[in-house]
Amino acid sequence: MFYPLAGKLIPWFAVAAAMLTIIGMYVGFFMAPTDAQQGEGYRIIFLHVPVSWMSMFIYLVMAFWAAIGLAFNNRLAAMMASALAPTGAMFTFLSLWTGALWGKPMWGTWWVWDARLTSELILLFLYIGFMALQSAVDEPRRADKAGAVLALVGVVNIPIIYFSVQWWNTLHQGASVSLTQAPSMAALMLIGMLLMALASWMYTVAIVLMRVRCIILEREQHAGWLDELKEVKQ
Amino acid sequence: MSDTIGLSVLRGVIHRDLRLAMRRKSDVLTPLFFFAIVVSLFPLGIGSERDTLRQIAPGILWVAALLASMLSLDRLFEQDYADGTLEQMALSPAPLGMLVLGKVVAYWLLTGLPLTLLAPLLALQFDLATPSLLVLAASLAIGTPVLSFIGAIGASLTLGLRGGSVLVALLVLPLYVPVLIFGAGSVDAAAVGLGATAHLSLLGAVLVLTAFFAPWATTVALRIALE
Amino acid sequence: MNWTSPAEFFAMGGYGQYVWGSFGVALVVLCAEWLLLRQRRQAALSQVKRQLILREEESR
Numbered sequence: 001m002f003y004p005l006a007g008k009l010i011p012w013f014a015v016a017a018a019m020l021t022i023i024g025m026y027v028g029f030f031m032a033p034t035d036a037q038q039g040e041g042y043r044i045i046f047l048h049v050p051v052s053w054m055s056m057f058i059y060l061v062m063a064f065w066a067a068i069g070l071a072f073n074n075r076l077a078a079m080m081a082s083a084l085a086p087t088g089a090m091f092t093f094l095s096l097w098t099g100a101l102w103g104k105p106m107w108g109t110w111w112v113w114d115a116r117l118t119s120e121l122i123l124l125f126l127y128i129g130f131m132a133l134q135s136a137v138d139e140p141r142r143a144d145k146a147g148a149v150l151a152l153v154g155v156v157n158i159p160i161i162y163f164s165v166q167w168w169n170t171l172h173q174g175a176s177v178s179l180t181q182a183p184s185m186a187a188l189m190l191i192g193m194l195l196m197a198l199a200s201w202m203y204t205v206a207i208v209l210m211r212v213r214c215i216i217l218e219r220e221q222h223a224g225w226l227d228e229l230k231e232v233k234q
Numbered sequence: 235m236s237d238t239i240g241l242s243v244l245r246g247v248i249h250r251d252l253r254l255a256m257r258r259k260s261d262v263l264t265p266l267f268f269f270a271i272v273v274s275l276f277p278l279g280i281g282s283e284r285d286t287l288r289q290i291a292p293g294i295l296w297v298a299a300l301l302a303s304m305l306s307l308d309r310l311f312e313q314d315y316a317d318g319t320l321e322q323m324a325l326s327p328a329p330l331g332m333l334v335l336g337k338v339v340a341y342w343l344l345t346g347l348p349l350t351l352l353a354p355l356l357a358l359q360f361d362l363a364t365p366s367l368l369v370l371a372a373s374l375a376i377g378t379p380v381l382s383f384i385g386a387i388g389a390s391l392t393l394g395l396r397g398g399s400v401l402v403a404l405l406v407l408p409l410y411v412p413v414l415i416f417g418a419g420s421v422d423a424a425a426v427g428l429g430a431t432a433h434l435s436l437l438g439a440v441l442v443l444t445a446f447f448a449p450w451a452t453t454v455a456l457r458i459a460l461e
Numbered sequence: 462m463n464w465t466s467p468a469e470f471f472a473m474g475g476y477g478q479y480v481w482g483s484f485g486v487a488l489v490v491l492c493a494e495w496l497l498l499r500q501r502r503q504a505a506l507s508q509v510k511r512q513l514i515l516r517e518e519e520s521r
Binding site for chain 1: 387391392395396397398401404405407408409411412415416419436440443447451454455458459461
């Protein structure tokens, strides 16, 4: 039942994502004023902040689905968790990439040991660990459950890691200008970022639904109902 | 009677594991030699002037201890998994959590404790002042059990997988970050004169948290692996 | 409207390489993810078809 429903939903979310990105970019590049200190370079914020939000948010959603998959022994929930991981890792990578590209003109170095960037880096390792574990286990059922346990252990650790990195960061050098508290948030900037965040949300839903369908195709081959699918008949 | 929550089972498992390990001493000594070698490599790589060494000493000692304690993690469950005792343990009336707790405590006694005792000795290479040595030992004493607990989760998740030992490192290292930060930080703070109490108490908090959650997570992971 | 000419738009006040570097990489990565996924879907579908044909032959 889920398979055809997901199939119908994907185009809608994809179109919504594309439209929101265009509007968000328009606001970000054409309506938002030039920043006093950072000139035009600050416009990376319209990508860096939404992407960083998404990387954290996807991990939470992944842990949520993992918990449901573990608690109710529900295969679909577990598949959702493993479908979310690659997109989450991709967003974390983008967050690090845009953070570095933003740090270079502003602070002159590609990598700033800022508390947020460092915890993004560790989040990336958590994602990679999750995917590595899931691919190492051959039997899908155990892969789902083992991944779920790791995701839950990870989600309990994220606040601790973030707090300890924050603590560590203030110990060494003064809290450098953290990336997300940009200079006074003009309303337009905020709208631009929210639009881009919504756009990345729509994109995530679309891409994750597509991946879940792939996982279903890969795993449910023994089940008979796959054969009646029209794609299979062609 | 005390046996309901399995205290005697706990002691039993600890004794068993200690006796088992003592039969093959090399298993116990390899992490220690690894720790000593890795620590002595750094001055060769970085140069021997005193003040840089003193500054980097806590970080190096902590990272080396962290890696050394991860080295023999597969010894925790792998053999019992292979010869089936793990299944018997899972089927036994005593709560599996207690058995896991016993195994982790035994593992800590065999790797964490020796590392904690050896570290101040090696810190002399880095010309660390004696008060810092004490703080280092204290931070390791609190920190290494946390490493064993989290390591147990990693080991139980990767039970019976090919390439498991590398995978454990990948899963477990990000979770070690807070312990590393508080541990190494405490020695730094003490050296700078800020006093290490804040760091050590935070490390203690992490220890209590992991001591509570880790056995539960490990048991769930073991049941998954044994299915 | 901030930009008078497209050239100025791309120069982005001297930060062009950084801004377009990050947006460009983002675009590339997103498209790569989508393409990889389509490939994976094709492979999964052909796998299911092959199994279907196999089963039909066995039942005949």
